[in-house]
Amino acid sequence: MKQITKLLMEEKKDIYLSVLFGFLAAMGAVALFANSGYLISSAAIMPPLYVLTVSIALLKLFSFSRALSRYAERLYSHRATFTMLSSVRTHFFRRLEPLAPRISQKFKSGDLLSRIVGDVESLQNYFLRVYYPPLVMAAAFLATIAFTAYFSVITAAILILGVLVTGWFLPAWFSVRQKKKAEDVRQARGSVSTEATEFLYGFRDLKLHQQLDKKEAMLMDESAKYVDEQARASRKRLASRTWNQGAAFVVSWLVLTIGALLVTMGQLDGIFLAMLVMVSLTVFENVTPMAAYPSYKEESRQAAGRLENVMEDETSKIPDKTDPQPFPSGIPDVSFQNVTFTFPEEDRPALRNISFTIEKGSRTAVVGASGSGKSTLLQLLLSIYLPDQGEVKFGDLSTNRLQEEEIWQSVNAVLQDQHFFYGTIRENLLLAKSGAEDEELRTVLDRLKLEHLDLNEAVQEKAGNLSGGERQRLGLARALLRNVPVWLLDEPTSSVDAATEKHVLEEVYKEASEGTMIVVSHRLQGLEEMDQILVMDAGAVVESGTYQELMKRRGVFYSMKETEAELFMTG
């Protein structure tokens, strides 16, 4: 909360102005009603005309100043809130941005992102309903109590008692009870969000497995619980407001009763009684926002806590790079030296003591069973993760010393899970090379046998209107447009038919003829053209060499080829 408050306090000028105008508006109201009370009482005893004239003029002055101050208070407090909100958003975005490649899996679950967005939104209430109402209330009460004490110390003491009950005791009491309620609502909201996400993303599979009704019932159940929790929380808020207003009302009655008693005892001039009652009724209007204070305070505290936790958790995973160097110029070698790596929160290493070198300008295939660590190898090359032991190097520079941005700029990465944006084919291609002419884009599409796609053709969310093979080739088209010295391709043609695959790979190899290339592949076809093949098993490189060398060795690669041939024959 401390850090959030610091961020919010950057808007100092608007904060001071909103507190000042909030105070003036509250005082304007008190003065207005005090004056009305005095006017009514004094009119009854028929004072000289000038007294009434001055009183009426003051009435007008106070009502104008109250309206203007209220307007200014709303203007500055809302302006401060929106500016604060935008600086909180920018702050979290800046901190989250470098983490995006690492936490992309979490983002996809929708949970983390919606949590962050929701929590930042909740903070808009912090200034408007938590931070500044107590300040305005305290200032308004201090001034009013001082004014009241001038006429009657006992009435002032009743107001002090009233402010302690309505402004401190009741909010504190409801604060404690609200803590648990806010947590329950948050948990219920989390469960609905998880169920809804699963229901929507898994809709097709649930339908195929005839589980849709069951899942729908679960979703409805969670949704009903959430509505229930919300209703309970609203009742608590309402109870808090009712108690608060009830207490303020009792205080005004006390002022009237005790004031009347003091008048009969001759300790208070009767002309001021109506004024004091009106003052009491008005000043307690400032306590109304305090009724909502507990729930907003709790909501803001939890939102700030969660945001800080997410940031601390995630930023702790950012590798600490000292003295980062620029990416080596020209086409670099790529090497792994005794690299061991375990994913965060996992026990089993995904890569074990891996060493190999890929000569600059050469082509290497990485093959192996599913889960053997092929994609992890590429993630380390992209510096999405750093090795626990050993070094991953481009030329002589370890990824520990290279800026990620520099690596990403110099690497053509076509990963398994590519994202396509809602828009057109052209827009999705221009992402790789902004400013490219249509002619160039069409040539690339033609080379990858995507000539049937029009540049103006719409791409729907996640490219749902394109086939798996078309999506992969569109990803390759982006790589072809970028054409930088290092190529990392993770199963780039696994969904493409054999004839098209051959043609497409030839085009990619032609384009990358000068570059250093690593292709991860399940299929064992076309590997004769590779300069080197790395065979992986359970996180280790178990064999390496050219196609001919590996076939001659009759080891793991040879048996994989045999198995593939057998399956092909029986299939």
Ligand SMILES: Nc1ncnc2c1ncn2[C@@H]1O[C@H](COP(=O)(O)OP(=O)(O)OP(=O)(O)O)[C@@H](O)[C@H]1O
């Ligand atoms: N983000 C992750 N968090 C934890 N473990 C992971 C993560 N990604 C992969 N793994 C684990 O690391 C191991 C290697 O995974 P990797 O994706 O590199 O295999 P792969 O050889 O590319 O498999 P495939 O051919 O099926 O794509 C697997 O056991 C996998 O369960």
